[in-house]
Amino acid sequence: MGLKDDLDRYREVGEQRRQDLEEFIQYGDLGESRRDEVRIPIKIIDLPEFAYDQREMGGVGQGQDGTPEPGDPVGEPEPGDGDEEGDPGEEGGDHEYYEMDPEEFAEELDEQLGLDLDPKGKKVIEEVEGDFTDITRTGPTGTLDFERLFKEGLKRKLAMDFDRDYVRAALQIDGWGPARVFEWARSDENLPVSRVWIENAYDEIPADDRTVYESLDEMEANVERTDTAQRIRREGVDQVPFRREDERYRYPEVVEERERNVVVVNIRDVSGSMRQKKRELVERTFTPLDWYLQGKYDNAEFVYIAHDADAWEVEREDFFGIRSGGGTRISSAYELALERLDEEYPWADWNRYVFAAGDSENSSNDTEKNVIPLMERIDANLHAYVETQPSGNAINATHAEEVENHFGDDDNVAVAYVTRPADVTEGIYEILSTEESDDYE
Template sequence: MGLKDDLERYREVGEQRRQDLADFIQYGDLGQSRRDEVRVPIKIIDLPEFEYDQREMGGIGQGQDGTPEPGDPVGQPEPGDGDEEGDPGEEGGDHEYYEMDPEEFAEELDERLGLDLEPKGKKVVEEKEGDFTDITRSGPTGTLDFERLFKEGLKRKLAMDFDKDFVRAALKIEGWGPTKVFEWARSEENLPVSRSWIENAYDDIPNGDRTQYGSLAEMTASVEREETARRIRREGVDQIPYRREDERYRYPEIIEERERNVVVVNIRDVSGSMRQKKRELVERTFTPLDWYLQGKYDNAEFVYIAHDADAWEVERDEFFGIRSGGGTRISSAYEVAMERLDEKYPWTDWNRYVFAAGDSENSSNDTEKNVIPLMERIDANLHAYVETQPSGNAINATHAEEVQQHFDGSDNVSVAYVTSPDDVTDAIYDILSTEEGDNER
């Protein structure tokens, strides 16, 4: 095994030591990743490397340049040198990162959670030719299906061929002539023989041989009949009787390439009640969902909307950290979302996901009167609401429950509850499995 093999082995071990994907989502440092690059921590493994030879750098006890002579005091030990006691280190172990793109992240999350969400294509952007699997009766000569033509001709050959020696023998029965043999061949033997062929064959038989057999029974007992298929295998085929109606031409199947676009609208409550732990739970849930959908679709765009009593669009970098001291009116965010989607992301061309999160506290009657009707009006592959209440449900935290009760049994609305990082992967599964179950919408 060479040095290159050793290095590859070390890298494989490093990948195996990376943080488990579920642990990373629940407890890892998501901030080290970007939207298009997921960085999962792994413990550093020192790779083998060359070092300079130390033997020419002086030895021990040389007594030069201030080096103590044997027996000289060397002073007090430095703090920490050889001291087994003391405060434990404050820094964690060194880490590097295993980098994966969103597509790899989506594949691994599918495997980890047992999902297999199939992206939906929307608008047809291209029609291309697939395999030549379809058949038509006309086409360019180059697409003629010769194998099919040969098979059709061969079947006709088998149907039209007959044992000519057997028919000639019938012409040698005493009292039989061309007319009698033609009627016998057609009606009793179902042989595809023509009258003209029989007459020509009869003319070729000498007069003395035309009374060789006294009866049909005597002829059939004397002449061994040979099946057509056996005779063709023995003699081969000189020609195949092709006809124009046997011609079939191959043409390619037309495959529609559909554009798999997705827009993800992330809505977050930034009101005064959304304290740090609640905000962290929102980030831990929404960030993997963004990575997952970006990895699944060809083209992914994201809209981030923050709201208290009012709503406004923000950039991703400020979405998870922004905080306001105002009240809460969740419908304001759905109003902005609907306007933004209708303006730039029409339902006919885009797959649309609307994810909202907060502590379920909402202004009086806003959920029933405004939010639910807006959710019904906004066409989307999936609407999801994630309630983040680290201490459990608050008395006035009823939004998630109201949405869940109204859309109970719906195939495009999901409600998840997250009280701690332990709940995050379950919430992601609940959300994505809801959309997965409606894969043919």
């Protein structure tokens, strides 16, 4: 068994023992993974091993040199001795990790959630692929398809071939001349011989040899006829007739292909009301979405925007941990998103996803007057808002409801409610299934 077999077996065992994907998204440690590599824990199982029998290592009743005699007290039992069951341990088991790339993660999530999102290609590009496969009648000498030229010439030679010795023998039949032999060859034998060739061959035969055979039957009885295949095996091919009309030149196939570019804008409320549980729910929802879309598209880029009453762009490493004490104005994030998208990710060339999350608390009238018009202005495959309210809706947590009521069943707007980790995969399904039903091309 080679190294590749070992690796395949390792992945097979890893797939069997790794944490369930849905369980991993809801409760697993997402921090062990990177954006381009998903690491799912595998529980390590201790292998059996030999242990010495304590009864063979000396002890009570062994006799001499100060060791206890039968009946002597042997002291208090050591901790852990006896037959009582111990208390359950609090230490977690050791783990290794099953590593998958975003493409494999997307396939697994599709299967687990019953999705099959077909990524959309926006930018049409020309690409030269593979070997020179297309054929044209003109081109540089270096691209001449000689193999094709030879085959065409060989086919022509085979089509024009006939047993010349056999036809010459017919010219030696008494009373037959070129006209009679030509008629016999073309009509009776279906041989591709020309009248000129027959006349030239007749001229080359001495006059005394033109009456060798008294009849066709005598000639056929004395002359062995060979077919084309037999002659080629015996004599080979001495000449192949090439013609300019058979020349073909190879050139690379130029194909139009849609390049599947995607930019994902992740927006998160970092105001004072966004406490730890809410932040964790945002991370558990957004991180798998990042993996999923990166696995579905050829070229994926991400923009992370944090906001309280104002918005600013941050790195992914800081996105989920930021917390401020300010108020909330969600529209500030959409204003920044619109600016970034129009400057660097034009709708004509990029698939665009705008995902926002928070506890639905927003400044007065900001959702109706500002956020909704901005969402309508930003062209995107999908807008999504994820409400995270672990303790239920607060009185002023109305943003998600307002967005949902305004857009209704719009194909490119999704609203998901996540109140606990168990809701995360359902929220992801709500978002992705909305985009999956989109008819945009």
